[in-house]
Amino acid sequence: MSSNYYQFFVRQIRKPLINKTQSQLPEDAVLPISFKRYNSSHTIWASEDDEEIDISQPPVLTAKETITKVPRAELLSDRRASTVLMSEVLSRMDVPERKQKVILKDIFQVLESTTTELPIHVGINRITFRLGYIRDRSNEMIQRVTNESMATYEARPIPASKSFIKDLERVSLDDSDNVKESCVICMECFEVGVQAIRLPCSHFFHEECSVQWLMTSHLCPLCRYPMPCEED
CATH class of the missing domain: 3.30.40.10 (Zinc/RING finger domain, C3HC4 (zinc finger))
Known part of the structure; x- marks a missing residue:
């Protein structure tokens, strides 16, 4: 039994530029927005005697794309066009539409509050959870289970x-x-x-x-x- 769960972050490194404030940022300032999509997995294999084998795989980068040419002021002034632009990037990365709305909201919040011209990083991690069951506790079976590709588990x-x-x-x-x-x-x-x-x-x-x-x-x-x- 498996399911997918999405985690994401939107952040800008807190490293203000000298003598630069939000009001002083030039109108044509371009803040690159870097999108990265990762896959990771978490599997719990249970046995008849209630022992568990917990197997996890760290995030693996599967896709990346950067918006580099649109000025910050333009992104904020024409939100409809900006939303379409960023949604297209997220769709190419197979991010569900229901998740895109939350991610886009956070991106706009960072754009509005930023005081620097540093890049904005957007990371999306699709975590696959899986619950499996093994009857055979032999080392050979455990090794085979460990080497299997990960899918996911229903529980959040x-x-x-x-x-x-x-x-x-x-x-x-x-x-x-x-x-x-x-x-x-x-x-x-x-x-x-x-x-x-x-x-x-x-x-x-x-x-x-x-x-x-x-x-x-x-x-x-x-x-x-x-x-x-x-x-x-």
């Missing part, structure tokens, strides 16, 4: 508790060892000075990526370490 992920999300540990990345890596949620590289979240399992993620992820799943996207959730 359990979000982390609101109090946990509110009290997340925020750190400024000034350690060269940390900035060499990428955030596995959005697949973008860390930059020195950017504020990040450090989860209890010691993995780092962008602040906005972490919050959006934990609002839908209480598991670390890298190691599946469980965070406190509303059911706890």
